[in-house]
Amino acid sequence: MSTTAVERVHELVxxxxxxxxxxxxxxxxxxxxxxxxxxxxxxxxxxDTVAAASQAISQLLDRHxxxxxxxxxxxxxxxxxxxxxxxxxxxxxxxxxxxxxxxPGAEGTxxxxxxxxxxxxxxIVVGDHRLAYADIERAxxxxxxxxxxxxxxxRAKTAKQPKPQKKALTP
Numbered sequence: 001m002s003t004t005a006v007e008r009v010h011e012l013v014x015x016x017x018x019x020x021x022x023x024x025x026x027x028x029x030x031x032x033x034x035x036x037x038x039x040x041x042x043x044x045x046x047x048d049t050v051a052a053a054s055q056a057i058s059q060l061l062d063r064h065x066x067x068x069x070x071x072x073x074x075x076x077x078x079x080x081x082x083x084x085x086x087x088x089x090x091x092x093x094x095x096x097x098x099x100x101x102x103x104p105g106a107e108g109t110x111x112x113x114x115x116x117x118x119x120x121x122x123x124i125v126v127g128d129h130r131l132a133y134a135d136i137e138r139a140x141x142x143x144x145x146x147x148x149x150x151x152x153x154x155r156a157k158t159a160k161q162p163k164p165q166k167k168a169l170t171p
Contacts, residue, residue, distance in 0.1 A: 005029060008066040009036075016060055020053055025078045026085060034061075034071045037078045045077045084139040090119035097142045100126055106135035113142065 003011070010027045017024045017038060022045070025037040038053055039045050054075035061073065084090050084098065098116045102108070114127035123132040124139075 005067050009034065009061070012060060012064055012066055013057055016056060017053065020049075020056065022049070022053060025089075026083050029067075029071070032069070032071050033074060034067065035074045035076070037076055037083065039078050039082075050075055050077060080141075080143040082141045084141065087119060087121055087133065090116065090124050090139070093141055094119055097144065098126060098139055099142050100124075100131060100139040101137050102131065102135045103137045106131075 006027050006029050010024065013027065013036060014024045021040065022038045023041050025039050026035070028035045036057060038050065054073070057075055058073055061067075084093060094116050096116055097114065100112045102110055102112070104110070108129060112126045112129045112131065116124060116126055118125040123130060125131075
């Protein structure tokens with residue numbers, strides 16, 4: 001069985017990130033963009049660490065050239081809505097709100113959102129839905145920005161301020 005370019009990048013980059021004290025969260029290729037998401041095992045990564053890791057990863061990939069075509073490397077944190085890929089990711093975020101999309105043809109609802117109440121070696125439980133890892137196409141934590149402002153409140157009024165109209169100049 002041959003490995004994909006993303007799998008080759010993952011195999012190359014993971015030992016380096018571990019050596020740097022970082023967790024390789026995700027490797028994703030979308031056209032010419034190669035996106036690598038990093039975090040610290042205890043959570044949170046700063047910009048200086050991302051910059052240093054980006055330079056080290058770029059040098060590593062230049063030496064091994066795992067991708068057949070030109071690409072742009074993007075190294076970042078997973079962000080507030082972190083992708084969940086492995087059983088360990090799901091287990092770490094039990095109790096958090098997640099959004100899950102299953103593969104086409106998987107039994108049950110295609111999209112499930114709610115509190116991740118359990119995660120084991122076979123799958124997860126979100127609300128009253130038990131999902132096997134093999135059925136999950138994509139999953140991420142979700143972030144709630146809080147309630148919308150109440151109508152008539154000062155916050156609601158500033159949120160709905162109309163943009164000033166441009167006046168036409170007359171000769």
